[in-house]
Amino acid sequence: MRITIIGAGRVAYHLARVLSEQHEVVQIYSRTLEKAQQLAEQFKAQAIAQPKELLSDVDLVIIAVSDQSIASVIEQIHPYLPHNLIVHTSGSTHLDVLKKVHARAGVFYPLQTFSLERDIDWQTTPLFIEAANEQDQTLLLELAKSLSKRVYNYSSSQRLSLHLAAVFACNFSNYCYDMAKQVVDAENVDFSLLYPLILETANKATQNDPRQMQTGPAMRGDQNILNMHQQMLEQSQRNDLAEVYALLSQQILQRHQSS
Amino acid sequence: MRITIIGAGRVAYHLARVLSEQHEVVQIYSRTLEKAQQLAEQFKAQAIAQPKELLSDVDLVIIAVSDQSIASVIEQIHPYLPHNLIVHTSGSTHLDVLKKVHARAGVFYPLQTFSLERDIDWQTTPLFIEAANEQDQTLLLELAKSLSKRVYNYSSSQRLSLHLAAVFACNFSNYCYDMAKQVVDAENVDFSLLYPLILETANKATQNDPRQMQTGPAMRGDQNILNMHQQMLEQSQRNDLAEVYALLSQQILQRHQSS
Numbered sequence: 001m002r003i004t005i006i007g008a009g010r011v012a013y014h015l016a017r018v019l020s021e022q023h024e025v026v027q028i029y030s031r032t033l034e035k036a037q038q039l040a041e042q043f044k045a046q047a048i049a050q051p052k053e054l055l056s057d058v059d060l061v062i063i064a065v066s067d068q069s070i071a072s073v074i075e076q077i078h079p080y081l082p083h084n085l086i087v088h089t090s091g092s093t094h095l096d097v098l099k100k101v102h103a104r105a106g107v108f109y110p111l112q113t114f115s116l117e118r119d120i121d122w123q124t125t126p127l128f129i130e131a132a133n134e135q136d137q138t139l140l141l142e143l144a145k146s147l148s149k150r151v152y153n154y155s156s157s158q159r160l161s162l163h164l165a166a167v168f169a170c171n172f173s174n175y176c177y178d179m180a181k182q183v184v185d186a187e188n189v190d191f192s193l194l195y196p197l198i199l200e201t202a203n204k205a206t207q208n209d210p211r212q213m214q215t216g217p218a219m220r221g222d223q224n225i226l227n228m229h230q231q232m233l234e235q236s237q238r239n240d241l242a243e244v245y246a247l248l249s250q251q252i253l254q255r256h257q258s259s
Numbered sequence: 260m261r262i263t264i265i266g267a268g269r270v271a272y273h274l275a276r277v278l279s280e281q282h283e284v285v286q287i288y289s290r291t292l293e294k295a296q297q298l299a300e301q302f303k304a305q306a307i308a309q310p311k312e313l314l315s316d317v318d319l320v321i322i323a324v325s326d327q328s329i330a331s332v333i334e335q336i337h338p339y340l341p342h343n344l345i346v347h348t349s350g351s352t353h354l355d356v357l358k359k360v361h362a363r364a365g366v367f368y369p370l371q372t373f374s375l376e377r378d379i380d381w382q383t384t385p386l387f388i389e390a391a392n393e394q395d396q397t398l399l400l401e402l403a404k405s406l407s408k409r410v411y412n413y414s415s416s417q418r419l420s421l422h423l424a425a426v427f428a429c430n431f432s433n434y435c436y437d438m439a440k441q442v443v444d445a446e447n448v449d450f451s452l453l454y455p456l457i458l459e460t461a462n463k464a465t466q467n468d469p470r471q472m473q474t475g476p477a478m479r480g481d482q483n484i485l486n487m488h489q490q491m492l493e494q495s496q497r498n499d500l501a502e503v504y505a506l507l508s509q510q511i512l513q514r515h516q517s518s
Contacts, residue, residue, distance in 0.1 A: 068481050092476070092484050111452060113459055113474050117467065126452045150452075161446040164488050168500075169439035169453045170460045171475030172507050173432040177464040178473065178514070180428035187420040193370060193385045194428045195465040200372055201429045202461035205436040206454040208376065214437065215372050216430030217351070222327050225351050229423050240510055241427075247506055248431050251499055255437075
């Protein structure tokens with residue numbers, strides 16, 4: 001398959017990398033030519049920075065830009081690729097954002113967290129596809145299956161729920177780690193001491209219902225510890241952490257009292 | 260070493276299990292005799308429910324009860340074991356809680372999350388010890404080293420900070436998983452789709468600074484997505500989740516704007 005990638009960020013990089021193993025990445029487009037070049041070099045693609053340079057003899061165009069830029073990108077590129085299949089890769093953007101501008105619209109959403117520094121295990125990464133017409137759906141299904149064992153046809157509304165859940169499971173849990181690191185850093189205690197706990201907690205949640213796996217002072221309703229922790233955070237003038245501590249503890253307490 | 264365990268909950272179970280491999284668990288004490296019996300059977304110990312039955316010819320007594328019960332337990336057992344080394348296993352309880360009643364006081368704190376259903380990898384579990392006198396410190400150090408490769412002498416205040424951080428890293432991250440499951444359950448979407456994301460997020464945090472690993476709409480300052488998510492939660496009448504979403508997003512936004 002001949003593929004063009006729009007964007008040069010983390011998702012674009014990881015997609016270009018895995019797609020170039022079995023397919024041909026023809027062009028990489030970024031408003032900043034340098035960024036496109038950095039990526040294009042690695043995957044033997046052509047770097048471009050002008051929509052008029054987009055080649056139309058490709059099977060698929062993947063928009064891998066920030067969610068808020070998708071609407072303006074489709075406006076820009078549609079005139080040059082009116083008959084091509086164009087997909088976005090966003091969990092939180094409705095198919096209609098493309099479809100109202102471009103008929104052959106689709107979605108190719110990998111449910112994973114992408115960092116430049118880390119490799120992705122594509123085989124186990126769930127891929128969610130959606131297309132405005134059936135033929136394109138079939139084409140995306142084939143492409144997805146060439147990358148991952150876990151491919152799903154999902155509607156936009158299902159995908160949006162999943163993405164919202166991912167914010168809780170991934171972005172917010174990472175912020176919990178970040179807050180934990182700030183607490184130990186302030187006492188010159190090594191954050192790596194918490195690694196076994198972090199990994200065990202995540203493993204538990206993927207093998208049992210996390211509600212059943214809840215532990216800690218809030219779950220036990222231990223007001224002495226809850227008050228002590230609240231005081232520790234207030235005394236060290238970390239009102240931001242104290243606010244999170246109060247809200248999450250109160251909710252955990254309620255959820256486990258009523259169970 | 261001859262060891263008595265006070266308590267019959269999760270921590271008592273896991274301690275009895277690993278200690279009985281190299282040491283002798285002599286007695287298990289619980290106010291509920293049945294609970295003590297259930298544990299004692301498995302580890303060839305004697306089950307007791309009365310403090311006066313406690314044998315004094317043991318090397319160590321481990322109080323593994325809920326934090327809020329430690330103070331009353333030491334009052335109860337001290338008269339029968341006035342010269343024995345007695346430790347608690349709590350991250351959030353000061354050594355003084357034992358010491359003001361009992362001279363040979365200590366702490367033996369495993370930093371891990373314990374469930375009855377899951378085995379613990381003791382070799383990699385950090386153990387934190389503290390004792391009122393040097394001889395007991397040495398004894399606890401030896402015992403700890405027989406279980407784990409990661410043993411630390413920590414003061415009560417260091418241990419309290421670590422435990423507070425553990426609430427953020429473990430209890431609160433688990434609650435994030437729990438909230439994520441509630442979001443997908445409401446749409447009949449399979450929670451297991453989030454497993455790769457959960458595991459990758461935890462792995463990342465143990466290999467890099469979690470602040471640098473933050474992703475998601477709040478980190479990118481994407482107000483459109485933030486507003487959409489807020490609306491989705493409010494429309495499904497999940498004001499509890501909406502409140503967490505608003506607070507954590509606002510803090511992530513601030514932390515990454517100022518960086």
